Amino acid sequence: MAARAALLILLAVLLFSGVVRGNAAGSCSxxxxxxxxxxxxxxxxxxxxxxxxxxxxxxxxxxxxxxxxxxxxxxxxxxxxxxxxxxxxxxxxxxxxxxxxxxxxxxxxxxxxxxxxxxxxxxxxxxxxxxxxxxxxxxxxxxxxxxxxxxxxxxxxxxxxxxxxxxxxxxxxxxxxxxxxxxxxxxxxxxxxxxxAGSSASRNKNTHGILCAVSWGVLLPLGQIFARYLKTFKSADPAWFYLHISCQMLGYVIGVVGWATGLVLGNKSKGIVHTNHRNIGITLFTFCTLQVFALFLRPNKDHKYRLYWNIYHHSIGYSVIILSIVNIFKGMDILAVEQKWRTGYIVAICILGGVALILEIITWTIVLKRKSGKPKERPTFHLDIKWFDGLPNESITCFQDFKTTFLRHFASSRKYQKTDHCLFALKQGFTEPLRSYIKGLNQVAQDVSSATSEILMSVFSHRLVEGEFFRDLIQDPVKKFDEMLVKAASYINV
Structure with a gap:
């Protein structure tokens, strides 16, 4: 009994599937x-x-x-x-x-x-x-x-x-x-x-739409978010720049492929012209190409034209975002896409916009906090007044005391130009090594601009302690100071 019932159910299922298959095969019959x-x-x-x-x-x-x-x-x-x-x-x-x-x-x-x-x-x-x-x-x-x-x-x-x-x-x-x-x-x-023939054309149109939506509509805005907000964080430098460039270049390449696909579709659909969509697409391609070339003409940060380059770069960038979103919706109208695709893109744009809004708030918070936390600089004078702070208490009782103290400090701290007399004041001590004497002479000679080779030779020989090196100079004199130092080196190394 159960087998007969199962057989009847199977026949009913087969009959029903045959009817459905017959109806699905086409209503023309x-x-x-x-x-x-x-x-x-x-x-x-x-x-x-x-x-x-x-x-x-x-x-x-x-x-x-x-x-x-x-x-x-x-x-x-x-x-x-x-x-x-x-x-x-x-x-x-x-x-x-x-x-x-x-x-x-x-x-x-x-x-x-x-x-x-x-x-x-x-x-x-x-x-x-x-x-x-x-x-x-x-x-x-x-x-x-x-x-x-x-x-x-x-x-x-x-x-x-x-x-x-x-x-x-x-x-x-x-x-x-x-x-x-x-x-x-x-x-x-x-x-x-x-x-x-419509399947191929439809596939090409869908490909064109997807490429342009991903490039112009997602990657380029994402790259601008990296550039505007990540560089606020010092730890993100220079990572933000490479993320920005990567998104922009990838978006540009994919966008050019989508743009070229649109040109092919336009050539195959003669007499069907979507003027606004086409013109905005050409404008987008032109702006993005200018941005790519502008990268190679970017001045250094301290260059006088960097401000104008930034104004141009930012203006074109934000214009591209606005035009991209407008043109993507126009493309959806042309393709008559299902509402779910339109809703999906709206959600994606809202997510990017929400992230940008949150980062904008965080950025301004950080900037204002840095400005408020920066200590105010006290007005300073070109004159160093540390000497004044070190004066004993009640040492200044009137302006005359201040004048006298100031002139004394100024005169003592002033640097005077050294002359040849400073060199002739040098003299080798009886127990001073020859190396130390030469080193001291060189240090003083660096501050005497008028010291010539003849003067240095005269100072060196006349202020030298009598000894083996002194007697050697008397017996075999040299003509240049450098030669005298070479001869002295041989006695130093002995």
Whole structure:
């Protein structure tokens, strides 16, 4: 009994999973069309909640493609389009079929050869068409028709689109949301395989956004926080400078890669121009490049132009932060990102801002504390008055006493220029070693600017004690004082 119950449960689970799998496989297979329109293949397209149904029959010299395209327009007065682009994967060159409500109120299909960006004009296309028709039911427009393709065509590049408005029988421009910009790809008419070109473009846009958000929006502000607040702490010098440079250079390199990715995306999206986002991005790249070059032109701290360099450096730096944050939010609007990504970046900015606010308070507290704790300097005179503090108590009773004491101190402490007479006052003692006598003579001679070699020789020889060295000088006199010192050295070393 238990085994039978388990078997029934298993069959129910398998049946339910099969139903779910069948529904997940695609809703296009459950659609039915009027006038006995039946198609051999169908595929749910990856964008704009649309689907394509078709039957392809090869013939001699050509192939016949019967199709039905289904998509919900943004409004009841809007339009839907399906096109084949034989020359590329974008909008230019599309041989388009556009269905919308005609001026008489009936649904109809018109052909358009899209040759540029801007208003489209009805006209013949490169493929022969027939049995074109359209209907509006269940909130979706359905477009039917037959297209004659060149012989051997099995894969076509398709572009599909929806728009919200038709004015005077002319479809107006569509939205530029990611879904609209990525509604293109290829369809294999034999195997039924569908590929979307939008995945690569979407990946590139996401890469561009992430690179710019990390570089301009996180690393550069973080580097400026290091520079402004860490250098207040003496122990962080020069670590703050290397942290600042590392964040700024890494942010610049990543930012340039993101900026280049944006240029590539712009070139691939001709006719789609986000002017403000582009201009701010170019300004950011220019400012950051100037900052990098300014690093090599930074004057020394004591240079007279350092103040002006600091003003320039700080002004450009804070401008970059403000422009970065503004442009990142503009980029999010363009990509139409989910609210969680926008919230995440706001949280990151708030965290950085909160850290900066706390560090700002700490910095000013430290600066003010240092200023208040620094002792006030007493006014000083150029005249040293320590001698006055050392005078005995009550030694000055009147101004005359002060004058006399001051002049006596000034006269005794004044340095006078020594003359040659100071040298002739020297004399070697009877027991004084020759080395000591020469050393004393040299010390006095350094303060006598007028002492020449002849004077030094005369002083040295005439004030020398009679001895073996004295007799040697008498017997073998020298002509220069340096030679006399050399001869004296030989007696000193004996």
């Amino acid at each position: 459950s659609m039915s069309f009027p006038s006995n329109r039946v198609y051999a293949a169908c595929s749910d397209l990856p964008r704009l909640s649309s689907s394509l149904h078709w039957t392809y029959e090869g013939g001699k010299g050509f192939g016949s493609l019967s199709f039905a395209f289904v998509a919900p327009p943004p409004s009841q007065s809007g339009w839907v389009s399906w096109a084949i682009n034989p020359s590329g994967g974008g909008m230019i060159g599309c041989q388009a079929l556009i269905a919308f409500r005609q001026p008489d109120g009936a649904m109809g299909v018109k052909t358009y050869n899209v040759t540029g960006y801007g208003p489209v004009s009805e006209g013949p296309i490169a493929y022969e068409t027939s049995d074109l028709a359209a209907e509006f039911t269940g909130g979706a427009m359905r477009m039917f028709g037959k297209v004659k393709l060149p012989e051997g065509t099995t894969v076509v590049k398709q572009v599909w689109q929806v728009g919200a408005e038709v004015v005077d029988g002319v479809p107006q421009k569509h939205d530029f949301k990611p879904e609209n910009l990525e509604s293109m790809g290829t369809v294999d008419l034999l195997s039924g395989g569908i590929s979307g």
